[in-house]
Amino acid sequence: MVHSTNRIEPFQALIYNRERCGDLLDVIAPPYDLIDDAAQNRLYDRSPYNVVRVELAREPDRYRAARETLSAWRRDGILLPHPVPALYLYTQEFEAAGRHLTRHAIIARIKLEPFARGRILPHEKTFPKAKEDRLRLLEATTTNISPIFGLYSGRHPNLDALIKDVFSREPLIAVLDDAGIGNEIRPVTAADEIGVVQAEIANAQVLIADGHHRYETALEYQRRMRAADGDPPGARPYDYVMMGLVSCDDPGLVVLPTHRVARRLDSHERSGFVRWAGEMFDIETFTDRAAFLGRLGQFTSGVIGVALRDDPTLRILRMRNMEETMATLAPDSPPELRQLDVTILHCAILERGFGIDADTVRAGATIAYTIDANAALDSVAQRAADGAFLINPPLIREVEAASQAGVTMPEKSTYFFPKLATGFVMNSLD
Numbered sequence: 001m002v003h004s005t006n007r008i009e010p011f012q013a014l015i016y017n018r019e020r021c022g023d024l025l026d027v028i029a030p031p032y033d034l035i036d037d038a039a040q041n042r043l044y045d046r047s048p049y050n051v052v053r054v055e056l057a058r059e060p061d062r063y064r065a066a067r068e069t070l071s072a073w074r075r076d077g078i079l080l081p082h083p084v085p086a087l088y089l090y091t092q093e094f095e096a097a098g099r100h101l102t103r104h105a106i107i108a109r110i111k112l113e114p115f116a117r118g119r120i121l122p123h124e125k126t127f128p129k130a131k132e133d134r135l136r137l138l139e140a141t142t143t144n145i146s147p148i149f150g151l152y153s154g155r156h157p158n159l160d161a162l163i164k165d166v167f168s169r170e171p172l173i174a175v176l177d178d179a180g181i182g183n184e185i186r187p188v189t190a191a192d193e194i195g196v197v198q199a200e201i202a203n204a205q206v207l208i209a210d211g212h213h214r215y216e217t218a219l220e221y222q223r224r225m226r227a228a229d230g231d232p233p234g235a236r237p238y239d240y241v242m243m244g245l246v247s248c249d250d251p252g253l254v255v256l257p258t259h260r261v262a263r264r265l266d267s268h269e270r271s272g273f274v275r276w277a278g279e280m281f282d283i284e285t286f287t288d289r290a291a292f293l294g295r296l297g298q299f300t301s302g303v304i305g306v307a308l309r310d311d312p313t314l315r316i317l318r319m320r321n322m323e324e325t326m327a328t329l330a331p332d333s334p335p336e337l338r339q340l341d342v343t344i345l346h347c348a349i350l351e352r353g354f355g356i357d358a359d360t361v362r363a364g365a366t367i368a369y370t371i372d373a374n375a376a377l378d379s380v381a382q383r384a385a386d387g388a389f390l391i392n393p394p395l396i397r398e399v400e401a402a403s404q405a406g407v408t409m410p411e412k413s414t415y416f417f418p419k420l421a422t423g424f425v426m427n428s429l430d
Contacts, residue, residue, distance in 0.1 A: 029043050
């Protein structure tokens with residue numbers, strides 16, 4: 001039982017025992033939603049103890065396999081609890097856009113709250129199938145395998161000073177991963193230091209950057225467990241979820257664009273694209289990919305890049321009279337949402353132009369997502385897809401404004417880079 005009712009709590013993380021598992025590089029993994037079948041097989045081959053065997057098992061009954069694997073690892077000492085409850089400073093060093101950056105996250109248990117309370121907010125819509133998958137995994141393992149990525153708002157000089165101090169200490173874990181990203185974990189165990197974190201984040205608004213499915217899953221799991229237990233007084237482990245908390249002002253906070261690849265588009269609308277798109281957009285045309293991508297990168301917002309199958313021309317679209325047009329196309333959406341490039345793409349191009357509505361997108365069979373603009377363009381050039389739609393990333397202030405207005409952006413609107421790796425610390429709900 002959790003005796004305290006603090007919003008932020010330390011926990012005894014399950015951590016790999018390097019004497020038994022070997023090199024930590026061989027047992028960590030990317031978040032589950034970045035692992036395709038080929039990557040899953042590579043991670044399986046890499047180590048019999050790779051966390052993918054729990055987070056995204058490939059056995060026919062993946063949830064039973066995950067439960068049995070995790071139980072065996074705990075029984076055999078592959079995973080050991082950290083000696084004392086702690087918060088964990090998770091630091092990542094990486095390259096982005098030619099800059100060397102450092103980003104700090106505090107991994108803690110945070111008390112679950114419904115979104116309606118306004119202190120923990122989503123910014124993206126979710127997919128039902130993904131939530132069902134994560135719920136079944138949580139029920140099977142009773143463990144948070146990977147941390148949710150949260151952003152806390154406001155100025156926190158005392159917390160900034162603490163992070164700087166903890167970062168100066170020797171790390172418990174230091175791993176340079178395959179992507180060249182440095183990952184370091186430093187426990188924070190002193191009661192006064194934990195108290196600083198608890199006090200500073202006690203009332204801060206938290207925006208979910210990555211992990212919406214896992215957060216909504218944790219809420220549903222809490223509801224089911226409280227119902228099964230007769231809604232007991234006091235806090236229980238299932239009233240919390242593991243989250244990596246990053247400041248909205250962290251200089252290492254990077255957002256990448258998430259481009260859309262349409263597997264199939266209506267052939268009639270595709271052949272008439274220039275005609276109907278020209279009614280709303282000014283269109284620039286390119287035949288050179290580098291020039292096209294270079295021009296797209298000159299904008300921070302307000303443009304959509306388009307490539308269509310069997311059409312060698314690449315196009316950049318800028319909406320005319322954006323406020324008026326989007327107010328007509330999305331009258332029920334507040335301005336904070338209507339002005340986003342991803343909303344313009346979904347409302348004006350995918351739905352109005354190609355008839356791909358929100359329900360079709362959520363079904364998951366029509367639209368694929370990638371942060372790699374060249375890969376998106378290649379899929380069209382090689383006739384593996386009918387269309388690629390490239391966008392620039394939203395600004396953090398735009399994401400915050402949409403969330404604070406009580407609206408959620410379309411699925412996969414942001415890609416916070418780098419992701420928080422899976423396998424460094426896990427939170428058992430036993």
